[in-house]
Amino acid sequence: MARTSYLFTSESVSEGHPDKICDRISDTVLDAYLEVYPETRLGCETFATTNRVVIGGEVRGPDSVTTEHLVELTRAAIKDIGYEQDGFHWERAQIDVLLHAQSVDIAQGVDAAGNKDEGAGDQGIMFGFACTETPELMPAPLHYAHLILRRLSEARHARQGDAAKLGPDAKSQVTVRYENGRPVGAASIVLSTQHLDESLSSGDVRAIVEPYIRGALPDGWISDATEWHVNPTGKFVIGGPDGDAGLTGRKIIVDTYGGAAPHGGGAFSGKDPTKVDRSAAYAARYLAKNVVAAGLADRATIQLAYAIGVSKPLSIYADLHGTGQVDEAALERVLGEIMDLSPRGIRQHLQLNKPIYARTAAYGHFGREPDADGGFSWEKTDIADALKSALA
Template identity: 75%
Template sequence: MARQDYLFTSESVSEGHPDKVCDRISDAVVDAYLKLMPDARVACETLATTNRIVIAGETRGPAEVTKDYIAHLARMAVKDIGYEQDGFHWENCDVAVHLHAQSAHIAQGVDAADNKDEGAGDQGIMFGYACRETPELMPAPILYSHKILKTLAEARKSGREPVLGPDAKSQVTIRYVNGQPVGVSSLVLSTQHLDASLTSHDVRAIVEPYIRQSLPDGWISGETVWHVNPTGAFVIGGPDGDAGLTGRKIIVDTYGGAAPHGGGAFSGKDPTKVDRSAAYAARYLAKNVVAAELAERCTIQLSYAIGVSEPLSVYVDLHGTGQCDEAVLEKGLREVMRLSPRGIREHLKLNNAIYERTSAYGHFGREPDADGGFSWEKTDLVDALRTIAG
């Protein structure tokens, strides 16, 4: 039997964290290609360090997306995040672009030809998860870690808290009783600040109201342990303080450690890469299973081989909370949604330029957008799944 009373912790990082700066730039490149050519291929990696950005990878798309334009996109992403400091400034940092053509050997396994559906862009395993801990059907620790940082970013960008810098990290430890989240045991918040004279106590006075408004009423008590800027001053932030790379925050991007992860990053990849699209599909299916009240918790695994269109396996785990047979669901999921790369893209409309907005504050637990962004958060399969489950 699963434990019922325990503590569980998840962390998030802000859009100004060095790795998230790189995710943002890489996804801006993906969107630039897809906006002009919906079937473009992009595998873009970014490195950021003191006043330097390096963009590399493989693409196949329109010539209008030039190296100069990509460098411009990188600068605009950094500007929007808010970096105008001596060691990392959107206007004068050096941007090097080293994108080249996609390997023909990879392309031949992915492209559709001779009545053969296109294959997966790589081998791999992908997981999706949903649970009833929050209205968003997400694990509570990661959801509220994201909300804290997003709320602080909005306060910073609006001008209400101009002393805050773009770089920040949060960590929330939640107490579970009878398997349900009931309160916050401890909070960790480290945020860059532009006034070097501020103490940890000063920073807490600024951020505490925003943290409290991000959490459910009553979850913070006199027993909650606070650690705000526990190392002291945090003035040098972002890539000037720490090098960043695309794809290093995959647990932050997904479920905060509450569910398995297949290992593949999302950012910088077009949706033929199943690391991204199949992980979105797995979340979509898991969320619909829980929304249909077929389980309190659901984990779904999909697996693929490069150049092969259909998944090699579909695995469902309802963690002992299911109202139907897991084997029935495994078969039924293939009926309600085609799980080939093309089937996933068409069902979720993933060939749109919708990825830059996913690069911070989590890919899951977000509101679907009218243009197809976060389409994998819809719960439009509920009726079909209930019919399959009997």
């Protein structure tokens, strides 16, 4: 029998976290190529440490995207995040671009040829999840961990009052209390944030951030019993890659569901949409969200599986966690009929061959509002009615 009363915790990290800087740069590189050549193939990794950024990987794209242009875009991204500290400065950091041509062995498996459709860029399993805990159909602990940091980031960039004293690097963690299967309050709140004023104590930092935290959480969620841990180690002045090296793809649980759902293991950032690590994870979220939006379940997990070079998914699996209004086997069949889940079908349905990825690099790839230019298209609920009709 499933537990109905328990504590569950998720974390988030800000756009200035070392790993998130690397995700941002990798996706900025991807956007630069997609903007001029939508059929770009790219697998890009970024490493950052004290005043050093290294961008590597493989690409098949136009020569018009030069090394100099990518260096310029990287500096602009670092500046936008807010790094002008001695150990990591947008203008002074050394930036190396070490991209090389895509492997012909990989290309022959992915490209369409003759009667062969475009294949998956790699093997793997991908999961999508949705639930009714928030209006965005996301798990509450992760949603509010993200929201706290987004509110603080907005205040820092706008230089609102004492929030201007905060730095770009931050982490949050929210422990949510569940009763009868529903989130009802915050048992504990953890926030560590870089600050530019060395004289600030943990208490001073809490005084700055507490109004934003309270504003991010639902009314009544914070009580006298809520535990607070704000900058629990004390001073946090040295942040970003000067304090801890960063790598693309190290925050996959932050990027997805905060541990509330399975993860296939593949990271997203720096990968073009032929790579099912990214595109099929987006498709799985899209399907799960539409299932819940259609009222077919309160919770839905969808798994997709692929083999490199093969166009169709090897399997489609649905788990409605005992909350479903429909047969799961029937749902699996209908999902594959309503949406073409080949790599090409996913890219076309969700219109993924656009420069829409740098914005996904922080505060989660899911639970966001779809953008007018096609960003976060996988958050639409435009097939909910079709699902209901097909399963009626």
